[in-house]
Amino acid sequence: xxxxxNRILRVVIGEAPPERLDKALARDVPEExxxxxxxxxxxxxxxxxxxxxxxxxxxxxxxxxxEVFEIALGAPEPVETAAENIPLNVVWEDGDLIVIDKPAGMxxxxxxxxxxxxxxxxxxxxxxxxxxxxxxELRPGIVHRIDKETSGLLVVAKSDRAHHGLAAQFEAHxxxxxxxxxxxxxxxxxxxxxHGVRGVSFxxxxxxxxxxxxxxxxxxxxxxxxxxxxxxxxxxxVKVLEGFGHPPAAALVECWLETGRTHQIRVHLAHCGHGxxxxxxxxxxxxxxxxxxxxxxxxxxxxFPRQALHAxxxxxxxxxxxxxxxxxxxxxxxxxxxLAALRG
Numbered sequence: 001x002x003x004x005x006n007r008i009l010r011v012v013i014g015e016a017p018p019e020r021l022d023k024a025l026a027r028d029v030p031e032e033x034x035x036x037x038x039x040x041x042x043x044x045x046x047x048x049x050x051x052x053x054x055x056x057x058x059x060x061x062x063x064x065x066x067e068v069f070e071i072a073l074g075a076p077e078p079v080e081t082a083a084e085n086i087p088l089n090v091v092w093e094d095g096d097l098i099v100i101d102k103p104a105g106m107x108x109x110x111x112x113x114x115x116x117x118x119x120x121x122x123x124x125x126x127x128x129x130x131x132x133x134x135x136x137e138l139r140p141g142i143v144h145r146i147d148k149e150t151s152g153l154l155v156v157a158k159s160d161r162a163h164h165g166l167a168a169q170f171e172a173h174x175x176x177x178x179x180x181x182x183x184x185x186x187x188x189x190x191x192x193x194x195h196g197v198r199g200v201s202f203x204x205x206x207x208x209x210x211x212x213x214x215x216x217x218x219x220x221x222x223x224x225x226x227x228x229x230x231x232x233x234x235x236x237x238v239k240v241l242e243g244f245g246h247p248p249a250a251a252l253v254e255c256w257l258e259t260g261r262t263h264q265i266r267v268h269l270a271h272c273g274h275g276x277x278x279x280x281x282x283x284x285x286x287x288x289x290x291x292x293x294x295x296x297x298x299x300x301x302x303x304f305p306r307q308a309l310h311a312x313x314x315x316x317x318x319x320x321x322x323x324x325x326x327x328x329x330x331x332x333x334x335x336x337x338x339l340a341a342l343r344g
Contacts, residue, residue: 007073015065022059048072081110083124091327096162096320097155101329104151104306109142132159143167144260151332152311165319176315179255179265182308183274184286186248187238197272208238210268214261223281224263226271234261236268244342245292278304293342300341308335
């Protein structure tokens with residue numbers, strides 16, 4: 001249905017079409033083209049849509065069953081971001097997506113102050129010609145992110161159809177994501193203090209559920225904060241895997257996300273009074289007592305250079321093949337060393 005050389009897409013309007021042209025095209029465009037309604041609206045505005053050789057730019061134009069429209073997609077435009085030969089730990093890759101095990105210290109997407117050395121720079125080099133274009137540009141499709149100093153798994157789209165399919169799964173909260181974190185204190189469902197924290201509830205199996213809004217901090221725009229008026233709905237579940245110290249002073253916890261807001265796990269655990277070890281933003285200035293975890297454990301926690309957070313598992317349905325994909329990443333060496341010190 002399309003001429004690959006000229007990238008001309010031919011769309012036949014089906015029966016009972018929506019009244020608006022943009023809606024009709026979004027409905028009837030071939031699935032493999034993976035054109036969103038917003039992309040179609042942009043193409044209409046650019047004069048890339050025609051009917052019987054006549055350009056159509058009105059997104060609200062009426063359409064009829066059987067009408068044929070041609071969409072000139074053109075070649076995907078290169079992005080200004082430079083490709084960089086940066087080693088990547090590739091867990092899975094095919095023509096539509098790639099799963100990366102990201103090291104701590106790597107920014108996912110270029111931003112002011114971090115234009116080079118990002119995951120996107122590395123992916124542009126690694127994927128090269130295999131990128132089919134996202135939204136008309138030759139770029140990887142970032143559908144979710146993990147913080148610079150968080151390690152672990154994330155999936156990136158290489159094609160428009162994968163980008164739309166993955167984004168829909170993240171929006172529907174059907175992607176499974178579990179993290180390991182090392183926190184101050186032990187979040188125990190039996191702790192009466194936790195029962196008084198707003199937004200905290202308890203589920204079977206020792207699971208703590210944290211449900212709040214999350215939005216920008218009122219005075220520090222680089223931070224997020226819990227809110228109960230406005231903000232974006234956020235739900236995190238937490239379960240203690242191992243406690244450390246006598247008396248208990250730290251814990252390895254498993255967290256899984258129902259939603260995926262910026263800094264969500266870090267903000268929610270800090271809200272509960274169990275900020276992450278090594279977190280310079282939300283962890284506070286707490287220090288572990290050598291009396292509880294020993295000199296080695298206290299020193300390892302104080303010197304840990306990043307938030308102790310790792311994206312350990314990732315599961316989703318392949319947006320093109322329909323295959324269920326589940327991935328796991330072992331704890332990185334720095335977190336293993338921290339746990340060994342706390343156990344000692």
